[in-house]
Amino acid sequence: MNSTTEQHLAAAFRDLVAEQPFTPDVPAIEHRARQARRRDRIARGGIGAGVVAVAAVAAVGVASAVPSAPAGTARASGAHSANTGSSTSSTSSTGSAGAQPPLVKLAADLAAAPRPAGDATLVERETAAPGQASINVWDLYTDNGRYFFARTEAGLPAQVKENNNQGDGQFGREVAAATYAASGDLDTAALKMAWPYPTRVPAWLSAQVKNMSAGGLQIDNYVWENSEDALVAGSGNPQVRAGVLRLVSALPGIAVTHGTVDGQPTLTLTAGAGELGYTGTDKANPKAAAGPAYQEAITINADTGIPLEIASGPAGQVTGTVTYVVTRVNLSGIAAGKF
């Protein structure tokens, strides 16, 4: 920087930006980044129990769904992909001021269900997108909060034996929030789920908990996205599923669609603009519409609440699906290669 003009410009620039305080909201940054990272992982079929995929409001194709059973037998669904299988949808309803009756009833039933044997939940996860080959990976969530991942089922024993825990405690905290939500105070549960981090809940988030029924608030987004994680990570535990369903039933923007797949009853819970905002914008404000609403749909077995599929995309457009096969297992058995 040699000329006088350049020196004056530098001084003028410094003057323009002087005395403007700025404190970044680090917890909010980390929250957004963690969500984005989970989406990244799902997009490439890699680590993490993600939640991103496809689907519109209509019930998606799901193969079979066998109720949860004692250790090692709680297989939830067969492999399937969007728009396949003989699925039908029937009645649907959208939350408003009140909770969703089907979810509330199912949550109550599950809360009273016995905890199955085993000490971990094995999830086979298949990610599919139109025009791309599907990817199968295996996630193993232990009841004490550890998380193991392998690209093949045969690769899991080594991960367990080496204690290659790839979680940072996040799944464990989300599952704990869901467990609390099964019978605890709903506002407290919502905050636990919305902010499952070691740091203190931000005041702005606490202030929103009493207005969840208003819809379109950030807490709705936080509760929804983290509940998806908890539902998958804790899918082998009926109390976790109960807590997630109770929380989701309190979100006003959720549409519930009854359906059947191959003769088995399903519920599809679809979140839209109120929880996820609109496509084409990064703004935290979900009302800042720039494109069609974003949607995510969770299809669960209507009797067990076990997740079968999570799908997402712009309204009316299917861009990919993630399907799950849930099995309750013993960690020692996995380490020994017994599935």
Add this chain to the structure above:
Amino acid sequence: MSRPEEEYREFVGSRAASLHRTAYLLCGDWHLANDLVQETFVQAFRHWRRVQRADNQNAYVKRILINEFNRHWRRYGGLPVHADIDRLAGAVPDVSDEVVNRADLLRALLTLPARQRATVVLRYLEGMSERETAAVMRCSEGTVKSQAARALNALQGSLKHKESSI
């Protein structure tokens, strides 16, 4: 809190103010600058290992900021909706106002093409060398020279100092 988280938070604390100033001169709006910086840190968190491995972390994160700004520019184009020009015009004159009208300068800066604007902000606010600026902008040093020269020509009218010459 894990060690990487601690390091990340230290990083945010040490870079936030500088990034915020740069973002403001890129977009001309403090609120939008907040968003750009927040998004920059989100991206840095997502790719934290890469940031840590970078030879020049400062340049790396500035590159992220420039990308975020460019993305915003492509999406919305031109001036931000709520540029702070009017507020500046009403500011109490200070020593700097003896040599430059701040509102005129900001207005002129915001009318520059995005690349020229980023170049002069990095060069003259950040004090980056032509080589450093070229690395962040992913262009040659010659391009930095030409972009800066054009920008200075355009801004000259706003720099009402007595020795105005480029």
